[in-house]
Amino acid sequence: MKPSLVLKMGQQLTMTPQLQQAIRLLQLSTLDLQQEIQEALDSNPMLERQEEGEDFDNADPLADNVELASTPAQEIPTVDTSYDEPATNMESLEQGEWNESIPNELPVDTAWEDVYQTSASSLPSNDDDDWDFTSRTSTGESLQSHLLWQLNLVPMSDTDKLIAVTLIDCINNQGYLEESIDEIVASFDPELDIEADEVEAVLHRLQHFEPAGVAARDLRECLLLQLRQLPADTEWLEQAKRLAGDYLELLASRDYSQLMRRMKLKEEELRDVIALIQSLNPRPGSQIEASEPEYVVPDVIVRKHNDRWLVELNQEAMPRLRVNPQYAGFVRRADSSADNTFMRNQLQEARWFIKSLQSRNETLMKVATQIVEHQRGFLEYGDEAMKPLVLHDIAEAVGMHESTISRVTTQKFMHTPRGIYELKYFFSSHVSTSEGGECSSTAIRAIIKKLVAAENAKKPLSDSKIAGLLEAQGIQVARRTVAKYRESLGIAPSSERKRLV
Template sequence: MRHGVELFLDQKQELILSPQLKQSIEILRFSMDDLVSFLKEQALENPMMELEETEQTRSIEEDMNKKTERENLLELANRYDYPMPSGASSSGEDQEYSFLDFSSKSSTLKDDLLFQLNVLDIGYMERRIGEEIIDHLDDNGYLRTKPVLIANEMGVAEEDIEDVLQIIREFEPKGIACETLEQCLLHQIKSDDLITRQLIENHLEDIAYNRMNVISKTLGISIKEVLEKVEYIKTLNPKPGASYNTNQPIKYIVPDATIEKVDEEYQIIMHDEYLPQIHISSSYRKMISEGDEEAVKFLSKKLNAAEWIISSIEQRKSTILKILEVIVETQVEFFDKGRKYLAPMSQKEVAEKLDLHESTISRATTDKYVDTPQGILELKYFFSTEMKTDSGDDVSSTAIMAMIEEIINKENKKKPLSDAKITEMLNEKGIDISRRTVAKYRENIGIPKSSMRKVYI
């Protein structure tokens, strides 16, 4: 066997993106809101850049700040939102209050449960077990770890875990610390409501699939009574911990452009006013001509960076405008008449028409919005697959979904249309579509199948 070191020459091509080019691609990808934030960050890092905020930019910021301030004040007020004592009630009637009425509103589910645990008159070990159980709850308030595993982890008997678990399940919000949906719902109903209990224990699947006749025959009660109980079950909370997870950041949509009809023609108005104006600092510009070599080298680099950002923003605007021009040219009927008239259009077709790469079209249409006669829409909305009619015309998948939705909205709710019948109706309109595709489109727009749409009374 031969051993040794050998030298090989290998020639290959690689595309290496410069930092400036990467930044240009990133700027193209930014939404309007993200771009404003990016410019402010760059202005802090680059002394050559000065931002002059427009009235519209300040308006957006003020709205966001007011919204945040309002939410903070409401949260603070809610923390100390105690109900009036029963003796102070003007009606004089006795009222029932739960723990949540009297405790300060905590920001997390865990905080509220620990508070309720700590006010109980229980021993040290029970309290430790309770803390461990609470630590094992998921965001929806369910116990996703078997009690026996918690027992093994703590070195205690499983019965001890079960005892404390039963205590916690009486805490607010109702249905907390359960292991299954059935268990969660049962803890929210009255113990003497036997029919509702039977429905939850034996007929949740029948309820999900709208099989009210099956439930009626099995329990020997009328359809009306079944529907009343089902409506009650729908008022129960299947995710008792989820209400604590609503503090999500608010996404503000600022459209890059508006499409509006002027003198029977659609025009595009780009919203440059939402971006702060970028100026090159005159004082630092002066230092370039008068400063020492090190200062000049530093400032020249920063000046080049600022000019590249300005150029990239102009390129972003130009690319979006070109795409919008293609959209306006293609979608006149959609803007005039609505969703059923959305013409089929793919990113590949637009890319070829504008002599751009398809990935550029994708970046330029993601998180970019346009205000149109049909509402504020993401640019990606206009791209859809196409199908053929009997006459050979193209029709978009979005238009077909609008037709399916319209057909279902007009159906007899006591005898809802099957996917096969909807397919037949579309075929009669000259649209060559299969039942399987109709089912897929129906699911895409969030409409359940016919058996689940049936209304009994």
């Protein structure tokens, strides 16, 4: 075959940098978007944040036909920094405010506090014994640091303190000792000649630390440690110690008849003993949290006004940006210098960034509006009125691809009168009903939760019984599907839900 030139015409979709930026901003959560905006503000001098209370510039910063060089540099208004002398007599100010005049010169080695009164009266002095810098500035405290702090208050020999530090390092976040005594003894240097009895003695001292039940080797020991620290006159204390020490397996299997027979207790008495044990904390280390709480910032706010559901963006979570008109006025169209080229590129990036943010907000509003339109029943009556909804339904309504809807609904939250929900929460599969209709899986979960809440605690409903009750309501669902929905709700099986009433 001879090589030849062929001219063809065709169309193809190209991912431009602007489109890539818009897609990336679209899938960011609110917190990630705020961080992205802050990075853009720090790196691009053409971008500025619209502060609250300022009049927003109505001129379109995205228009290409805006004359950037219309404001010469010499005509930029300057800020008048002069001010009039206040008419207030400084000598008549109240006590606690300045009543001195500022001298022109100060003596050498003069401190500010020697001449002027400080307004930061809330700051503590160095002589304040109650001031604890660590407790007021630290973000959190771990369980290990809390135990080490208590260890420093206990008189111990150097060897015992070494053993105690090693034991504290072996305690997990739940408060349990993960390593056995033999493994801890083997970890020490043989020259120290540390025996298992010494480690056991130090462990017993650590088990008296706060929180109660810490450094236990299993659940039985954890409960017994907490029971031993209760006052001696606590009602049913001895029976609770016996139950936790000898019959914990029967309590875990909900075999109440065996417990009553072996402990020789009546049903009401056994109920009180179990209530005392249930008041204990099986994970004592969880009382001390070192992590900071994570807050959810809603992207969309839904409220009802005059019998209509209104959808609006959370303006506090969406900072308003604009192109700095002063810096934009420095750009010259005919200038090809390096400085002017840099400013022109920064201006173009600022325009693209603002346009991508506007596109993100518009897409988010379209999707949220359609979700509210489909799920009016949920907003009015709750989970049981949730309708089946898939990504294709919203994509068809707004004229977008399903992948775009998936990006919009990921890590985006809606604030409703019923609470804050992720947008994906409103999407669910459907189950057929006996009348030929459809029921949302979210509504089925709500019904299952309602049935379990109203069941007899002595005879909890099995999955087969729940499936039968759902079928009586016209919802055709299999037993294994009920088990899957029950597990997703965090509801234990019927054998573990049995209680004494």
